[in-house]
Amino acid sequence: MAPEASGLASRVVGALRQATITGLIAFGLLLPLIGFNTVQNIRNELVLETRWPLLAALVAIIAGGRFLHALLIAPWLARRALRPQPEHAPRVRFARWLVPFALGFAIIYPPLALSITGVQGAVKWIDNFGVQILIYVMLGWGLNIVVGLAGLLDLGYVAFYAVGAYSYALLASNFGLSFWILLPVAGCLAAFWGILLGFPVLRLRGDYLAIVTLAFGEIIRLILINWVPVTNGYAGISSIPRPTFFGIPFNASDEGFAARFGLEFSPIYRTIFLYYLILALALITAAMTVRLRRLPIGRAWEALREDEIACRSLGINTTNTKLTAFAMGAMFAGFAGSFFAARQGFISPESFSFMESAVIVAIVVLGGMGSLIGVAIAAVIMIGGTEIMRELDFLKAIFGNDFDPTQYRMLLFGFAMVLIMVWKPRGLIATREPSTLLHARRAALLRRQPQSNGTKPSLVRERQG
Amino acid sequence: MSVASYEGAPNGKRPSEIARSSSVAPVLRVEHLSMRFGGLVAVNDFSFAARRGDITALIGPNGAGKTTVFNCITGFYKPSEGRIALQFGDPAVWEELSALTERGTRSVTRGDGVLFLLERMPDYLVAHRARVARTFQNIRLFQGMTVLENLLVAQHNALMWASGFTVLGALGLRSYARAERSAIDKARYWLDRTALTDRADDPAGELPYGGQRRLEIARAMCTDPVLL
Numbered sequence: 001m002a003p004e005a006s007g008l009a010s011r012v013v014g015a016l017r018q019a020t021i022t023g024l025i026a027f028g029l030l031l032p033l034i035g036f037n038t039v040q041n042i043r044n045e046l047v048l049e050t051r052w053p054l055l056a057a058l059v060a061i062i063a064g065g066r067f068l069h070a071l072l073i074a075p076w077l078a079r080r081a082l083r084p085q086p087e088h089a090p091r092v093r094f095a096r097w098l099v100p101f102a103l104g105f106a107i108i109y110p111p112l113a114l115s116i117t118g119v120q121g122a123v124k125w126i127d128n129f130g131v132q133i134l135i136y137v138m139l140g141w142g143l144n145i146v147v148g149l150a151g152l153l154d155l156g157y158v159a160f161y162a163v164g165a166y167s168y169a170l171l172a173s174n175f176g177l178s179f180w181i182l183l184p185v186a187g188c189l190a191a192f193w194g195i196l197l198g199f200p201v202l203r204l205r206g207d208y209l210a211i212v213t214l215a216f217g218e219i220i221r222l223i224l225i226n227w228v229p230v231t232n233g234y235a236g237i238s239s240i241p242r243p244t245f246f247g248i249p250f251n252a253s254d255e256g257f258a259a260r261f262g263l264e265f266s267p268i269y270r271t272i273f274l275y276y277l278i279l280a281l282a283l284i285t286a287a288m289t290v291r292l293r294r295l296p297i298g299r300a301w302e303a304l305r306e307d308e309i310a311c312r313s314l315g316i317n318t319t320n321t322k323l324t325a326f327a328m329g330a331m332f333a334g335f336a337g338s339f340f341a342a343r344q345g346f347i348s349p350e351s352f353s354f355m356e357s358a359v360i361v362a363i364v365v366l367g368g369m370g371s372l373i374g375v376a377i378a379a380v381i382m383i384g385g386t387e388i389m390r391e392l393d394f395l396k397a398i399f400g401n402d403f404d405p406t407q408y409r410m411l412l413f414g415f416a417m418v419l420i421m422v423w424k425p426r427g428l429i430a431t432r433e434p435s436t437l438l439h440a441r442r443a444a445l446l447r448r449q450p451q452s453n454g455t456k457p458s459l460v461r462e463r464q465g
Numbered sequence: 466m467s468v469a470s471y472e473g474a475p476n477g478k479r480p481s482e483i484a485r486s487s488s489v490a491p492v493l494r495v496e497h498l499s500m501r502f503g504g505l506v507a508v509n510d511f512s513f514a515a516r517r518g519d520i521t522a523l524i525g526p527n528g529a530g531k532t533t534v535f536n537c538i539t540g541f542y543k544p545s546e547g548r549i550a551l552q553f554g555d556p557a558v559w560e561e562l563s564a565l566t567e568r569g570t571r572s573v574t575r576g577d578g579v580l581f582l583l584e585r586m587p588d589y590l591v592a593h594r595a596r597v598a599r600t601f602q603n604i605r606l607f608q609g610m611t612v613l614e615n616l617l618v619a620q621h622n623a624l625m626w627a628s629g630f631t632v633l634g635a636l637g638l639r640s641y642a643r644a645e646r647s648a649i650d651k652a653r654y655w656l657d658r659t660a661l662t663d664r665a666d667d668p669a670g671e672l673p674y675g676g677q678r679r680l681e682i683a684r685a686m687c688t689d690p691v692l693l
Contacts, residue, residue: 295641296617296624299610303618306607313539313601314619314688315593434611436645438653438665 015070023063030058098373106134106279110272123271128387130275131343135336136383138282140363140375142332145289147361148370149298150325151305152202153210156217157360159197160190160330162224162352164337169237169347170230179243179342183335190334191327198326202319205308217357224349236348243342245273274343281339285332286372292328294435301325302370302435359383362413366420368427377428385412490556492517493538493692498547500533507533511547515692532602537584538692539599540591544584551595553691554578593622598690600681608670612661612680615669616652617645619687624648655683 035055041047113125139161146154167186171177177185201212224231231237242250250257250270257273258265292298300321303311311318341347363382367374389405389412424430491514500508508530515521523531536542538549548566552558555578565573565580572581572594581595591597607615617624624644656662659679664672669680685693 296621299614299618300621300625302610302614303607303621306609307605309541310601310605310607311618312541312588313592313599313605314621314684315589315591316618316621317589317593432609434666435614436617436649437611438613438649438656438662 011071011075015067018070019063019067022066023059026059026062027055030055034058102373102376110275114268114272119266119268123268126268126271126275128390129384131271131278132387133380133383134275134278134282135340136360136363137376137379138278138285138336139333139360140367140379141282141285141289141372142329142336143360143364144367144370144372144375145292145301145332146325146329147364148368148375149289149293149305150301150322151369152322152325153206153361154213154326154329155210155354155357155361156197156213156215156220157329157333158352158354158356159217159220160194160333161337161340161356162220162349163190163193163330164334165341165347165351166224166231166237166337167334168338168341169240172241172342173237173239176241178247179241179338180246183338186338187331187334190337191331194327194330195323198323202322202326214354214357217352217354221349221352221354224352231349234348234350236346236350237341238346240341240345240347242270242345243274243277274339278336278339278343281335285335288328288332289372297321297324299435362417366417366427368424368429368431370432371427371429374427374429381416382413385409385416490517490552490559491515492552494548494550495534495538496548496550498534498537498549499545500530500537500542501545508537508544517691535599538591539597540583540586540588547584549583550580551583551597551692552578552580553596592688596689596691598685598688598693600678600685600693604674604677604681606669606677606681606684609668611666612656612669612672613649613652613665615680615684616655616687617648619684620648620651651687652683655686658686659683 034051037049037051038046039049109130110122110126113130114122116122117125139157143154143157146152146157164186167189168179168182171182171185172179197213197216201209201216204212225233227233244250245257248257248260249255250267250273252265253259256265257263257269263269293302300311300316303314303316304318304321304325308318311321340351344351359382363378364375366382367376367378386409389409392405420428493515495514496512498508498511499506511530511534513521513523523534525531533542537544537547550559550562555576558573558575558578558580561573561575561580565582569585571585571590572579574580581591583591583595583597586595592599607618610618624641653662653665656665659682661672661676661680661683664676669677672680682693
């Protein structure tokens with residue numbers, strides 16, 4: 001057993017060395033960040049405090065984690081990499097089972113929340129979790145057309161969301177037009193702005209396009225802040241008309257929804273209505289995406305993502321193709337924006353900061369570019385995760401009363417992103433479903449009995465980098 | 466088969482024209498083509514003609530400017546000087562060449578003959594209207610898409626028309642389904658010709674090198690080119 005013991009010893013030594021290096025780096029980084037703390041005392045003087053125990057604890061945690069990783073996790077990962085990869089078939093079955101289940105859950109969610117938490121709790125659960133998540137699912141699916149299908153990195157997507165929201169807010173409060181007229185109008189205006197932005201910038205590619213779209217997002221936000229006569233600047237627009245149930249308002253009056261249907265007045269009806277409205281809008285987005293992928297325009301988008309020069313050699317007008325992708329994505333952002341304005345009743349430029357764009361792009365990238373299911377899962381995790389943080393009051397018992405979990409939200413996002421990028425570099429769902437099959441019957445046959453003949457079904461595969 | 470070879474000038478940048486036959490009208494005529502990148506002369510006063518049905522080859526050592534000529538013909542580069550004319554249909558339309566050059570427009574039609582001046586057209590129109598197809602030195606396939614999808618992207622413009630620029634197709638009209646079926650039939654024909662039918666539903670990137678090259682040719686042929 002001597003060789004084994006010496007092997008273990010050398011592994012421990014190696015792990016210790018790595019842990020020491022990591023600890024030193026962590027110490028160097030954290031010394032100014034955590035080791036020193038400046039506070040103002042009562043006379044407004046800046047006092048330098050040192051926090052050596054906290055620094056030591058953090059460095060010890062990081063070094064210890066590195067030690068365990070090098071000793072246990074890394075060899076386990078290496079062993080796992082040597083094992084033959086399982087077939088993709090189980091995931092196909094999982095995905096097929098997931099979609100109807102998720103859809104069913106989304107439909108019965110409001111009554112479920114109502115029956116579990118009662119009317120008071122349900123408003124919070126349906127609004128904060130249901131509606132909020134679904135807005136981001138819809139935005140993610142909209143951006144998925146631009147980023148996931150056409151491969152155009154758009155960091156200013158929130159600009160179109162803002163255009164939609166302000167179109168609804170301004171037109172509804174100034175001209176009294178109804179939500180149902182303004183929903184398509186807001187979508188069209190956002191699409192128009194998408195084309196307007198698209199014309200000059202779509203000759204740029206990759207990083208340059210990302211930077212210009214980012215700038216465009218900021219320009220729109222600055223216009224909203226500074227064009228005070230129209231947008232009311234930082235103060236925003238308040239008392240935006242709320243959507244009606246096909247003409248019946250949700251209020252306590254005799255003409256209101258509750259009175260008409262013989263119910264007791266409660267804000268819950270409006271919340272449930274908004275939930276189903278955004279669910280329908282999101283599903284329309286998904287259906288459009290699925291539909292367009294099977295049409296020539298969708299295939300041209302994907303071809304554009306793969307190789308633009310080859311596209312042009314085949315006679316595809318790449319400018320028009322990119323513009324349609326941009327306009328389509330912007331249109332769905334416009335729908336989502338007008339819904340957002342109608343739901344909040346108040347909008348201000350702060351709702352449309354770069355942070356929002358970053359979250360939406362993160363949802364698309366984490367979910368797996370081009371995958372509708374992946375994007376939806378990522379939206380649930382990212383937005384649901386943020387909302388869940390507000391509920392974690394029990395952490396106060398552990399970390400003391402000053403502890404506010406929502407402040408650590410970005411830290412946890414960072415962790416989640418790093419984990420997913422290590423574990424699944426191409427996003428949660430990196431498989432691509434072909435838009436059409438020549439051997440449809442053969443593929444279906446293979447899918448039904450993937451193990452029997454040992455052939456990998458050609459339906460699903462990892463996307464090539 | 467006619468071969469346009471070139472006599473190497475000392476700087477190796479002077480492909481010159483050999484093959485020209487008066488018996489059959491050419492499909493492509495390149496005249497006095499020059500391409501300069503800043504001070505670098507890649508192609509200098511190059512002329513040749515390619516006849517219908519022929520396989521015309523352009524040969525020369527590395528850096529002779531062969532690829533530059535192809536990029537000029539397919540519209541990826543705008544030549545600094547010279548005229549590139551392509552014709553299909555009735556050859557009589559060649560008589561319009563000088564008038565077309567004077568007029569400054571892109572194309573002229575006489576009877577069922579059409580004449581294009583390729584140097585005046587952007588690259589995607591060279592492929593779409595003048596029906597020039599090409600393959601690339603290092604294969605450019607849509608790697609992540611399946612073999613069949615690659616061939617359907619090649620028929621994009623025909624399918625776009627059939628889908629009523631997406632609007633009618635999105636409504637699920639019958640005519641688009643029919644157009645797509647005929648597009649798949651055409652793809653199947655070229656898949657059979659290139660022996661790729663079995664792998665039609667695999668991603669193009671997973672084919673071996675030879676298969677990828679054959680697929681690139683099949684993709685070019687799916688555009689119904691007059692000049693490949």
